[in-house]
Amino acid sequence: xxxxxxxxxxxxxLEIRSGRSTIALxxxxxxxxxxxxxxxxxxxxxxxxxxxxxxxVALVFAGMLGATRSMIAENENGCMSxxxxxxxxxxxxxxxKLAAAFAxxxxxxxAAVGLITLFFNLDFGADLARLAPSLMFGTLGFAALAxxxxxxxxxxxxxxxxxxxxxxxxFIPAIIAGVKASEAALSGFPLAAASQWLGILAAFDVLFxxxxxxxxxxxxxxx
Amino acid sequence: xxxxxxxxxxxxxxxxxxxxxxxxxxxISEGRCALLTGGNGSGKSTLLRIIAGLSQPTSGDAxxxxxxxxxxxxxxxxxxxxxxxxxLYPNLTARENLTFYAELYGMPHGDxxxxxxxAAVGLAAANDRxxxxxxxxxxxxxxxxxxxxxxxxxxxxEPFAALDPDAVAMVADxxxxxxxxxxxxxxxxxxxxxxxxEIDRYQIVNGRVVPFRDETRAxxxxxxxx
Numbered sequence: 317x318x319x320x321x322x323x324x325x326x327x328x329x330l331e332i333r334s335g336r337s338t339i340a341l342x343x344x345x346x347x348x349x350x351x352x353x354x355x356x357x358x359x360x361x362x363x364x365x366x367x368x369x370x371x372x373v374a375l376v377f378a379g380m381l382g383a384t385r386s387m388i389a390e391n392e393n394g395c396m397s398x399x400x401x402x403x404x405x406x407x408x409x410x411x412x413k414l415a416a417a418f419a420x421x422x423x424x425x426x427a428a429v430g431l432i433t434l435f436f437n438l439d440f441g442a443d444l445a446r447l448a449p450s451l452m453f454g455t456l457g458f459a460a461l462a463x464x465x466x467x468x469x470x471x472x473x474x475x476x477x478x479x480x481x482x483x484x485x486x487f488i489p490a491i492i493a494g495v496k497a498s499e500a501a502l503s504g505f506p507l508a509a510a511s512q513w514l515g516i517l518a519a520f521d522v523l524f525x526x527x528x529x530x531x532x533x534x535x536x537x538x539x
Numbered sequence: 540x541x542x543x544x545x546x547x548x549x550x551x552x553x554x555x556x557x558x559x560x561x562x563x564x565x566x567i568s569e570g571r572c573a574l575l576t577g578g579n580g581s582g583k584s585t586l587l588r589i590i591a592g593l594s595q596p597t598s599g600d601a602x603x604x605x606x607x608x609x610x611x612x613x614x615x616x617x618x619x620x621x622x623x624x625x626x627l628y629p630n631l632t633a634r635e636n637l638t639f640y641a642e643l644y645g646m647p648h649g650d651x652x653x654x655x656x657x658a659a660v661g662l663a664a665a666n667d668r669x670x671x672x673x674x675x676x677x678x679x680x681x682x683x684x685x686x687x688x689x690x691x692x693x694x695x696x697e698p699f700a701a702l703d704p705d706a707v708a709m710v711a712d713x714x715x716x717x718x719x720x721x722x723x724x725x726x727x728x729x730x731x732x733x734x735x736x737e738i739d740r741y742q743i744v745n746g747r748v749v750p751f752r753d754e755t756r757a758x759x760x761x762x763x764x765x
Contacts, residue, residue, distance in 0.1 A: 322642035330630050394624030397593050398684075402643045403616040538594045 319404035323412035337385040341424040345374040353435045367436040368498035372491055374428045380479050382420045383462035387470035406533035417459040425451055443502050450497035453517035457490050460524035467535045490520040541568040544692055544723035545590055550599035552585055559585055561746040572724045577743035583727040587694045591620050619690030621698055625681045629670035633657055633680050644688050656683035661709055674701040682710055693724040
């Protein structure tokens with residue numbers, strides 16, 4: 317637990333100090349919203365669907381950027397080797413990197429929710445609060461997957477290209493579930509109406525976190 | 540006779556089809572200091588990384604305190620390592636870097652330990668970020684990082700690189716102190732060193748580790764510190 321907390325604290329400290337990831341993620345979300353608003357020209361009847369789609373596009377791209385930044389910091393001076401040699405359990409190391417990525421993404425999502433409210437002319441209120449479960453499950457699952465895959469891609473020359481190619485196909489079922497659950501929330505349906513989609517998201521969370529905890533040790537090892 | 544701290548058995552490492560290390564059979568007893576010399580690209584750093592479990596041998600094995608380097612387990616915490624990369628976070632200060640590593644290793648009073656080792660390597664810029672450090676300052680801090688957990692095995696890849704004469708003497712003193720408390724050390728260098736202690740000397744020739752012989756090549760030893 318001490319080593320987990322040490323890595324998480326260090327990642328948060330580095331991010332607070334530089335602010336690079338959070339600012340970049342926020343800027344990316346803003347750009348995605350602007351592009352989608354002009355591309356979709358949302359009509360009142362489709363507003364919830366379009367807003368949910370825009371939110372998840374922002375979540376996926378911001379998540380990839382966030383997870384990559386976190387791993388680049390570890391590879392900068394070979395620090396990943398130091399972590400590999402240290403007594404920290406690889407699963408705990410994965411957990412700490414996942415928690416940091418989740419925290420960065422959550423901050424950006426709060427801002428992204430504010431942006432979709434403005435760009436898609438949504439009401440501030442209970443509908444937005446009902447978004448919380450789908451966003452929380454979705455963020456956790458995507459952070460879990462992206463952290464694992466970023467550990468692989470950050471060690472390759474074409475890492476920035478490799479991550480979306482690996483991550484998006486694996487996350488498509490969760491994206492579909494997340495968009496459906498978010499659309500239900502923004503349309504004013506009760507939480508129970510989206511329970512099956514939330515169940516799918518939760519299942520993906522369990523799957524990706526378990527895979528990450530089991531595989532991270534092999535992913536960070538050299539040849 | 541002391542037990543071996545490090546033992547390699549028919550160790551081979553190839554990168555693609557290029558053999559770097561061939562049939563390495565090396566044994567370093569506990570409490571000894573060994574020096575491995577060789578030219579650029581001779582495989583010194585690769586051998587150290589394999590012993591630390593950071594790289595896998597193509598065939599053969601490296602045994603560290605009885606554990607295979609393929610799965611060192613709890614033996615990992617007994618190893619302190621210095622590489623060409625500093626393993627330091629540029630956006631953290633010197634103190635924050637060492638405190639982080641102390642916490643990672645579960646050391647109590649990490650802040651105090653960091654303070655002690657910053658003083659031990661003669662760094663005055665404890666609160667400066669590492670990205671502002673010169674290469675020599677970074678090397679001093681890396682040595683502190685490698686030694687602060689009082690490891691039983693020190694793997695030091697060119698520990699005197701980029702250091703000024705005062706720092707060289709200081710680091711040599713730290714290595715002597717570590718050996719005096721029973722630590723085993725494997726150092727690499729391009730040429731022979733004299734630390735003022737008994738050293739088992741090896742060299743890498745054509746991918747093979749052989750005992751260093753004075754008649755093979757005239758040693759260019761420089762007496763360090765003491």
